[in-house]
Amino acid sequence: MYALSAAITATNTKTTHLIVMPLHLSIRFIGDIETRNQTIISEFILLGISEDQKLQPLIFSLFLIMYLITILGNLLIVLAVISDSNLHNSMYFFLSNLSFTDICLSTTTIPKMLVNIQTQKHSITYIGCINQIFIFIAFSGFENFLLAAMAYDRYAAICHPLRYTVIMNSYFCGLLILLSSFMSMVNALIHSLMVLHLSFCTKLEIPQFFCELAQVLKTACSSALINNILIYFMGCILVGIPVSGIIFSYTRIISSVLRMSSAGGKYKAFSTCGSHLSVVSLFYGTSLGVYFSSPFTNSPKKAAVASVMYTVVPQMMNPFIYSLRNKDIKVSLKKLFGRIH
Known part of the structure; x- marks a missing residue:
């Protein structure tokens, strides 16, 4: 026929x-x-935090200030660690990498949002969206591994002080950074490539200020079941292992500190871990809070506002947490400002 x-x-x-x-x-x-x-398809539409035109100048100003604080604060931490030889050890090596990661995470999402508000275009190209997904997942995963490495560093310093420099030698620290970055990039690459296999139809609106993977999958016409399974599977492995490492490290740290007879020794040990515990609580607290509250949030706008809590706030607060609670950082920053003046 x-x-x-x-x-x-x-x-x-x-x-x-x-x-x-x-x-x-x-x-x-x-x-x-x-x-x-x-x-x-040529582009996605990022609906942002709010579509109310009267609120756009306020949102623009607020995010611009947060972005500048994030960049300046984390950059000062990096410069302080590089310029002061007293900070050339494993603890501050990881801290400088954390600050660099926070700069990259904020730069991945906020500048595009500011440009969209200024131009009132609210769009991102298909390739730009895929790139944003890759970079955001890569650096989020890297920060996740860094926090685990920093917890292990504190465990070695408190529980094995005499062998600390031997355990946390430069070769081992460099290996941890390379392994963490490799695993993070592989994870991000897998998710990005899986998005490329999806078919997208006409409704390409994303109720976010950046290309969040979960929201992009909701716009697909074809089945995203495999993508969602990968998210949970890789998340359980690449988040579960670092979190388990952090819990193990601090369980041993608390057990070791409680056995100390000196009150001064206990205070010094807890103050050493205080900054890192605050950063860990902020990073995982905001992330898990948004994750567990999302099924009960019917409004996409509320979900977009909630996502700010784990994509913007931790990166902005980390420099303050470390600079305010760490004497070495304070001294190094004073020296740095003294050289500038």
């Missing part, structure tokens, strides 16, 4: 010509067109 693939055309001699095509080829041809229409 043959299917008609073109209209009948008349000629001067009143002769008609018929162009026919096998039915299975016609169906395949039409299917290819429909597939291309679904997958070839």
Whole structure:
């Protein structure tokens, strides 16, 4: 059987010509067109925190201030660690990497949001969205591993003080950073490549100020079941292992500190861990709070506002936590400002 693939055309001699095509080829041809229409998209629409035009100047100013504070605060931490030889040890090596990661995380999301508010365009290209997903997942995972490495560093310093420099040598610290970055990038690459296999239709609005993976999957026409399974599977492994390491480290630290007879020794040990515990609580507290509250949040706007708590606030607060609670950082920052003046 043959299917008609073109209209009948008349000629001067009143002769008609018929162009026919096998039915299975016609169906395949039409299917290819429909597939291309679904997958070839140019951009996503980022709805942001609020669509109220009166609130846009306030949102712009607020996020600009938070971004500048984040960049300046974390940059000062990095410069202080680099410039002061007294801070050239494993603890501050991890801290400088944490500050660098916070800078990259904030730069991945906030500048694009500020540009969209300023231009009132509220869009991001398809490739730009995929890149944003990759970078955000990569640096979020890297921060997750860094917090675990910092917890182990505190465990080695308090529980094995005589062997601390041997355990946390430069080779081992560098290996931890390389391994953490590799695993984070592989995880981000897997999720990004899986998004490329999805088909997207007409409704490409994302109720967020950045391309959050979970929200992007909701706009897909094709099944995102495998993508969601990967999110939970990789999350359980790549979050579960570092969190278990942090819990193990602090269980041993608390047990060791409670056995100390000196009150001064206990205070010094807890003050050493205070900054890191605050950062860990802020990072995981905000992330898990948003994660567990999302099923009960019907409003996409409330979810977008809640996401600020784990994408913006921890990165802004980390420099303050370390600079206010750490004497070495305070001294180093005074020296740094003294050189500038």
